[in-house]
Amino acid sequence: MKRQLCAMGFTALIAWGAQAGDFQDDRFYLAPYGSFIHTGGERGSQDGWGGGLAVGKIINEFFNVEIEGFWQGFDGKAPFRGRSDLIGGTVDMLYFFSRDTFSPYIVTGIGAMNTSARIPGARIADDASFIFETGVGATYEIADNFLLRGDVRYRLDTLPSSLDIPKKDVFHDMVINIGFVIPFSDKPRAATRIEPTAPAPQTGCSTRDSDQDGVNDCDDKCPGTVKGAKIDSYGCPIRIELKGVNFHFDSAELTEQAKAILDKVAGELMAFPVKRDIEVQGHTSSEGSNAYNMGLSQRRSQSVVNYLKRKGLSNKLYAKGYGEDYPIADNSTEAGRSRNRRVELVWMGE
Numbered sequence: 495m496k497r498q499l500c501a502m503g504f505t506a507l508i509a510w511g512a513q514a515g516d517f518q519d520d521r522f523y524l525a526p527y528g529s530f531i532h533t534g535g536e537r538g539s540q541d542g543w544g545g546g547l548a549v550g551k552i553i554n555e556f557f558n559v560e561i562e563g564f565w566q567g568f569d570g571k572a573p574f575r576g577r578s579d580l581i582g583g584t585v586d587m588l589y590f591f592s593r594d595t596f597s598p599y600i601v602t603g604i605g606a607m608n609t610s611a612r613i614p615g616a617r618i619a620d621d622a623s624f625i626f627e628t629g630v631g632a633t634y635e636i637a638d639n640f641l642l643r644g645d646v647r648y649r650l651d652t653l654p655s656s657l658d659i660p661k662k663d664v665f666h667d668m669v670i671n672i673g674f675v676i677p678f679s680d681k682p683r684a685a686t687r688i689e690p691t692a693p694a695p696q697t698g699c700s701t702r703d704s705d706q707d708g709v710n711d712c713d714d715k716c717p718g719t720v721k722g723a724k725i726d727s728y729g730c731p732i733r734i735e736l737k738g739v740n741f742h743f744d745s746a747e748l749t750e751q752a753k754a755i756l757d758k759v760a761g762e763l764m765a766f767p768v769k770r771d772i773e774v775q776g777h778t779s780s781e782g783s784n785a786y787n788m789g790l791s792q793r794r795s796q797s798v799v800n801y802l803k804r805k806g807l808s809n810k811l812y813a814k815g816y817g818e819d820y821p822i823a824d825n826s827t828e829a830g831r832s833r834n835r836r837v838e839l840v841w842m843g844e
Contacts, residue, residue, distance in 0.1 A: 517555035517593070518682040525550060525643060527673025531566045531580075534666040539578060542568025546671070548586070558588040558599075566669070582607025584627060595635045601645055602628040609653055623653040627669070638681035644672045705729075720762045730768065733840040739798065740835070746793035748801060756798065759839075760805035771810040771842040774799050779831035780818045791815030798837050812842075 525548040533539040544566030550558050563583040570576045584605030591598050603626070610620045631645020651665040699711040707719040709729035716730035723731035736759060739752040748756070763772075776795030778787040792815030799811045823830035 519552050519593070520554075521677040521679050521681070522549070522551045523675050523677040524548070525560070525562075525673055525675045527643070527671045529564065529566055529672075530670045531568060532668040532670075533568055537570075537578075537665055537667075539568050539570045542566055542578075544580070550586075550588075550675075555593055556590055558590070560586040560588065560603075562586060562603075577612045579610045580607055581610070582625060584625065586627070588631075596632060597635075598630070598632040599645075600628070600630050601647065602626075603647075607651065609651075621653060623651055625652070626650040629669075631671075633675060639677050641675040641677075642673075643675050644670070646670050716766075716768045718766050720759070720766060731841050733838055736798070736837045736839065739837045741794055741797070744790070746790070746797040748797060753801065756801050757805065760802050760807050763802075763807055763809065764805075769809050771812065773812045773814050773840045773842055774802075775838045775840055776813070776815045777820060777834060777836050777838070778818050779834040780821070780825040781831065784817055784819075788815055788817035791817050795837060 527546055527548070529544040529546060531542045531544060533541060544564060546562055546564030548560040548562035550560035552558050561583065564581070566580045568578055570578065582605055584603035586601055586603035588599045588601045605625050605627075606622060607625045608620060608622045627647045627649045629645050629647030631643065634642045636642060647669045649667045649669055651667065653665055702711045703709065703714075704711055705714070705717055705719045706721070707714070707723070707725050707729050709725065709727070711717065713727075714729035716725075716728065719725060719729060719731050720734060722737075723734035725731055736755060738755045740749050741747060741752065742749060774795045776791035776793075776798070778791045778794075780787070782790075792813065795815050796813040799813045802811060818825070818834070821830075821834045822836070823833040825831050825834060
């Protein structure tokens with residue numbers, strides 16, 4: 495067992511060069527503990543108790559380094575009755591197999607110790623020695639800043655034989671330490687790994703038609719065209735028929751339905767960034783004389799101009815009546831005549 499513990503300690507030292515990948519924790523900490531010492535038979539002593547305090551630092555994912563001081567004491571057995579107190583310190587290296595809630599480790603250390611022996615009827619002797627320790631242990635994380643810890647160590651004590659105790663070159667003891675670990679700062683959190691994602695395919699303006707006028711956004715010189723308008727090759731409006739804009743019989747008075755339609759048209763035209771002049775054309779069917787129809791279409795187109803201006807349209811508007819001169823359907827049928835009675839907006843100039 496002793497050989498195996500020593501081998502584990504040396505293995506930890508050899509593995510010192512190992513490096514952690516994404517491990518972020520490098521805190522300092524305190525580790526107070528209580529000890530139980532099981533003395534070797536060559537001491538001729540009983541078991542004892544003690545305690546100590548370690549100051550440590552996390553080096554990387556696998557290693558901690560610590561400096562610790564301790565005191566332990568035990569009584570002798572007959573015929574070597576008396577009291578021995580051990581005061582010393584070590585530099586320890588801890589190798590962790592994993593870092594988790596439960597984290598097992600192996601430890602190896604080197605240090606020095608003073609042994610003060612008080613033997614009844616003999617002198618009180620103090621002597622110093624080198625000590626070597628190796629063992630196994632584990633921590634259990636209760637919270638980010640508090641961990642339970644315990645380990646079992648084999649100690650080799652090179653105490654010289656000048657003390658009035660059994661003459662030995664070395665002593666072999668087992669030490670059990672139970673305590674806790676208190677890091678000095680909050681536990682760092684590993685950065686969340688963000689997996690790269692393929693960029694969304696970029697669609698150019700040539701594939702978009704924001705105002706749905708049939709001309710892509712790259713070529714559209716007049717974005718935001720009023721819906722239903724006939725356009726040129728640049729996406730700019732040429733004309734639009736105001737379907738549903740009707741008048742009372744033989745009158746230029748707009749119906750309520752016509753006003754509602756013009757309200758919507760006025761809003762769209764005010765939002766349209768191109769402020770070109772607009773001719774408001776009035777057309778009639780062939781009923782009545784040509785002269786009468788010409789005058790009626792003029793009055794009706796003027797009525798539309800006036801209504802749009804009242805709604806705040808800033809374009810220059812020109813009323814123009816064309817009577818029955820430009821039919822778009824057959825005047826011999828009621829359906830055709832109804833289509834010919836219409837109002838159109840025609841954009842003027844460049």
